[in-house]
Amino acid sequence: MDSVAQRISAVGAGAALELRGVTRMFGALAALTDVTLTVRPGERRAVLGSNGAGKTTLFNCVTGDFPPSSGTIRFFGEDITHFPPYERIRRGLRRTYQISALFPGLTVQDNVYLACCGVSRGRFSPLRPSPNDALMHSTDLLIQAVHLTPIRQQRVSELAHGQQRQLEIALALAGAPRFILFDEPAAGLSPTERRELIEILTSLPSHIGYIIIEHDMDVALRVVESVTMMHNGRVFKEGLPQEIESDPEVQELYLGGGHE
Amino acid sequence: MSLLQDTRLHAKPPATAAQRPALAWAEFDNPAAWAVAVILLIMPLIANGFFLIEIFGTTLILGIIALSLMFLAGYGGMVSLMQLTIAGFAGYMVAVFGVSGSANISLSWPWWLATPMALALATAFGTFGGALAVRTEGIYTIMITLAIGAAFYYFTNQNWAIFNGHTGINTIATPHFWGVDWRSDIPFYYVILGTAALCYFAVLYISRAPFGLALQGVRDNPRRMAALGFNVNAHRVAAYAFASFVAALGGVLQVWNYHQISPGSIAVERCIDILIIAMVGGITRPIGAFIGAFIFVILRTFALDFLVHVGLDGNRFRLLIGIGFLVIVFWSSDGVVGLWERWRRSLAGADSRSRGGGHG
Numbered sequence: 377m378d379s380v381a382q383r384i385s386a387v388g389a390g391a392a393l394e395l396r397g398v399t400r401m402f403g404a405l406a407a408l409t410d411v412t413l414t415v416r417p418g419e420r421r422a423v424l425g426s427n428g429a430g431k432t433t434l435f436n437c438v439t440g441d442f443p444p445s446s447g448t449i450r451f452f453g454e455d456i457t458h459f460p461p462y463e464r465i466r467r468g469l470r471r472t473y474q475i476s477a478l479f480p481g482l483t484v485q486d487n488v489y490l491a492c493c494g495v496s497r498g499r500f501s502p503l504r505p506s507p508n509d510a511l512m513h514s515t516d517l518l519i520q521a522v523h524l525t526p527i528r529q530q531r532v533s534e535l536a537h538g539q540q541r542q543l544e545i546a547l548a549l550a551g552a553p554r555f556i557l558f559d560e561p562a563a564g565l566s567p568t569e570r571r572e573l574i575e576i577l578t579s580l581p582s583h584i585g586y587i588i589i590e591h592d593m594d595v596a597l598r599v600v601e602s603v604t605m606m607h608n609g610r611v612f613k614e615g616l617p618q619e620i621e622s623d624p625e626v627q628e629l630y631l632g633g634g635h636e
Numbered sequence: 637m638s639l640l641q642d643t644r645l646h647a648k649p650p651a652t653a654a655q656r657p658a659l660a661w662a663e664f665d666n667p668a669a670w671a672v673a674v675i676l677l678i679m680p681l682i683a684n685g686f687f688l689i690e691i692f693g694t695t696l697i698l699g700i701i702a703l704s705l706m707f708l709a710g711y712g713g714m715v716s717l718m719q720l721t722i723a724g725f726a727g728y729m730v731a732v733f734g735v736s737g738s739a740n741i742s743l744s745w746p747w748w749l750a751t752p753m754a755l756a757l758a759t760a761f762g763t764f765g766g767a768l769a770v771r772t773e774g775i776y777t778i779m780i781t782l783a784i785g786a787a788f789y790y791f792t793n794q795n796w797a798i799f800n801g802h803t804g805i806n807t808i809a810t811p812h813f814w815g816v817d818w819r820s821d822i823p824f825y826y827v828i829l830g831t832a833a834l835c836y837f838a839v840l841y842i843s844r845a846p847f848g849l850a851l852q853g854v855r856d857n858p859r860r861m862a863a864l865g866f867n868v869n870a871h872r873v874a875a876y877a878f879a880s881f882v883a884a885l886g887g888v889l890q891v892w893n894y895h896q897i898s899p900g901s902i903a904v905e906r907c908i909d910i911l912i913i914a915m916v917g918g919i920t921r922p923i924g925a926f927i928g929a930f931i932f933v934i935l936r937t938f939a940l941d942f943l944v945h946v947g948l949d950g951n952r953f954r955l956l957i958g959i960g961f962l963v964i965v966f967w968s969s970d971g972v973v974g975l976w977e978r979w980r981r982s983l984a985g986a987d988s989r990s991r992g993g994g995h996g
Contacts, residue, residue: 439863465865477863479856482849490853493846494865500874501846547864 391450392417392555392585393438398447400433407433408444409609417452417554419585420577422596424620425606426629431589432474434606435557439471440464452554466495468554472547472561474589476540480533484524487532488546489515495551514550522546523572538569545576556586562595574598597621605629676829685821689893693825695933696832697893699926700886702913704879706925707839709914711848712875713855716769718781720910721788722762722880723887724902728792728799729754730808730891737807738800747811751888758884759877766876770869785907792899804898808891819892828889832926835882839922842878851875912957916964918973927972935960 393415400408408430415421423431436442438449440461448457456464479487492511493499505512519528522542527535532543541561548556558577562570570592577588577599590596596603596617603620605613607629613620620626675682679692701723708714734750736742745753769780792799799805810819818827842848850871853861858868891897909932917928939953968974 441859441863460867461862462865462867465863471863473860473863477857477860479853479860481856482852486849486852489846490849490861490866491864493850494861498846499850499866500871502842502848504841504845547860550864 390453391415392419392452393587394450394453395434395438396448396450398434398437398444398449400430400437400442401445406609408437411447411606411609411611413604413611415555415585415587417585418583419602420600421585421587421602421604422600422617423587423589423604423606424596424626425612428608429606430609431606432559433609435471435559435587435589438464438557439469462494468552469557470548470550470553470555471557472544472559474559474563476537476544478532478540478543478547481531483529483531484519484535484543485515485528487543488518488550491547491550492518518546518549521549522576537564538566541565541569542572545573549580553584556584558586558588558590560589560591562590562592570595593621679829680822680825688821688825691933691937693828693893695926695930696828697886697889698910698913698932699929700832700835700889701883702910702917702925702929703835703839703922704883704886705910705914706917706919706922707882708875708879710919710921710924711843711851711855712872714769714872714875715778715911716766716781716876716879717778717907717911718762718765718785718788719879719883720907721785721902722758722765722883723890724792724897725761725788726754726758726884726887727891727897727901728805729757730888731805731897732798735809736805738805741798741800741805747809751811754888755881755884758887759881762880762883763873763877766880767873770872770876782904782907785902786904789899789902789904792902799899802899804896804901806896808895808897810892810895819895824892831885831889835885836922836926839882843922847871847874912961914971916961916971918968918971920970921973924971924973931960931972932957 391414393413395411395413398408398411398413399406411430411434413434423434425431433442437444440456440459440463444457448455450456451464451467451469454467456467456469479490482490489505489511492514496511516525519525522545524539524542524546527539532540535543541564545558545561548558561577562573565573574595577586580586588596588600600617603615603617604611605620605623605626612629613623613626615623676692680688683692701719704722705716705719708716708719730750731738732741733743733745733753734747735744743750765781765784768784769777772780792804793802795801810817810824812818816823818824843852850861850866853864853866854868854871861868861871890901894901913928913932914925915928916931917926918924935957936953939956940951943949943952943956964971964975968978970977
């Protein structure tokens with residue numbers, strides 16, 4: 377959509393993601409209150425907080441699933457507050473869902489292929505891809521990256537939970553992502569699958585930044601360089617992983633009380 | 637292109653094209669499909685005029701219209717009750733722009749001008765209706781499309797300037813060129829068969845192209861589709877446009893078949909017939925539309941004789957259709973195609989059980 381010059385100036389503008397006073401109301405309930413947050417390009421950050429802290433709502437506001445009630449969101453300098461979700465995705469934003477949001481009636485390959493189509497031209501093409509189609513090639517690479525090649529022809533409804541979580545990540549890596557929001561990617565994974573997940577996250581190209589919501593501190597603190605702690609819809613604390621981990625207030629609120 | 641190309645994540649070479657059976661024409665290696673194709677092609681040698689047009693021709697025409705619903709509902713998850721209305725609109729436009737007995741209404745354009753005009757206007761009409769309907773989901777889509785169907789029915793009943801009120805338009809001319817009367821039984825049968833085959837294979841082909849796959853993605857999870865960069869509503873409207881064109885083709889054939897069109901041809905119960913046809917046949921597969929249409933036409937044609945034969949009122953033939961509908965949908969939510977596939981699976985299951993039985 378935007379010109380090359382605009383993109384370059386946008387990159388030069390500094391932050392990858394910049395939220396200013398973002399508030400989201402559900403009726404009288406404030407799920408997010410005055411959230412201000414800046415993430416540099418390539419930065420990897422964890423968002424921590426107990427249930428109902430507003431972490432997923434924050435993601436929904438950024439991707440446009442639920443637009444914010446007030447405040448502004450900038451993505452690489454561009455104000456995307458009022459953009460529909462697909463316009464944000466086409467600009468390089470990606471997300472995964474806490475509860476796998478896949479296409480159960482389609483195969484693994486079709487799921488990933490759709491993700492590749494979504495961020496390229498020819499979304500409405502009535503022509504089938506040729507065998508050496510570039511998108512089919514990217515599809516193959518993505519399926520390999522998340523170790524699903526042996527089951528690429530299986531319908532998603534037949535997949536195990538861990539495989540669905542891996543596919544969820546593959547969908548978010550399609551095209552040329554610039555910033556990814558991971559919503560509890562490790563939920564329900566086995567220790568082996570968690571190690572694979574950490575490997576995938578740490579081997580992403582360094583220009584791709586992300587925010588990860590993760591309850592498992594072992595996963596979260598190994599793959600991020602900064603942490604934002606949320607509480608009751610507000611940003612409670614920001615800092616380095618070690619600072620947050622050893623912060624007495626944070627321990628009181630989150631790590632001490634009811635952490636599995 | 638892919639971000640992963642510069643990472644060390646992919647050690648293995650990419651899969652070759654041969655490993656992509658999902659893109660093959662699955663239906664082509666089925667001997668039963670070839671047998672049906674051959675029988676349909678040589679039908680004029682087997683069947684006389686009545687069977688050829690009244691049974692097989694009508695089946696294929698209703699199948700085309702039901703196919704347009706199957707495309708929307710099966711792939712897109714949008715149950716549209718206005719598909720017959722779109723077909724009827726195309727039929728009316730053929731009558732209005734072409735040659736008919738109502739000289740004060742018809743513009744008497746040649747068929748090769750009137751037909752594309754009718755197809756284009758009906759597609760536009762259906763796309764507009766779709767643009768209204770895509771703002772809703774589920775039962776509300778059904779209600780909006782039914783409302784459009786009902787509104788058009790009452791409008792044609794009351795409008796005399798264009799639609800000639802409840803009498804409709806009669807003695808509509810059909811194409812006549814290269815010395816062939818294309819409405820005479822055998823040429824007309826092949827025109828219908830060719831159009832039906834074209835629509836069927838087009839739907840089958842598109843279902844595996846980006847447009848059709850994305851439509852199935854919209855059916856399964858519209859919110860995720862938006863989060864993958866798709867404009868979900870634009871995709872839905874495009875699906876309506878394609879389905880409208882298919883329905884319009886059916887409508888043009890329909891009006892050539894009967895030489896007339898009246899509000900009775902587009903009544904609300906006829907719209908529901910299309911839903912019944914698609915459901916009975918099986919809404920998930922394109923072939924279901926034609927199987928459903930065949931069952932419907934057979935029942936409609938012979939139920940009356942059958943009922944009279946067993947000493948019942950012949951007018952109760954709709955009761956028989958209703959019971960048949962109930963029985964099929966009760967046993968299989970996926971119609972006859974679903975029953976067939978279940979039967980095939982149970983055969984395959986029994987086969988593997990008997991082979992593996994030695995292990996206890």
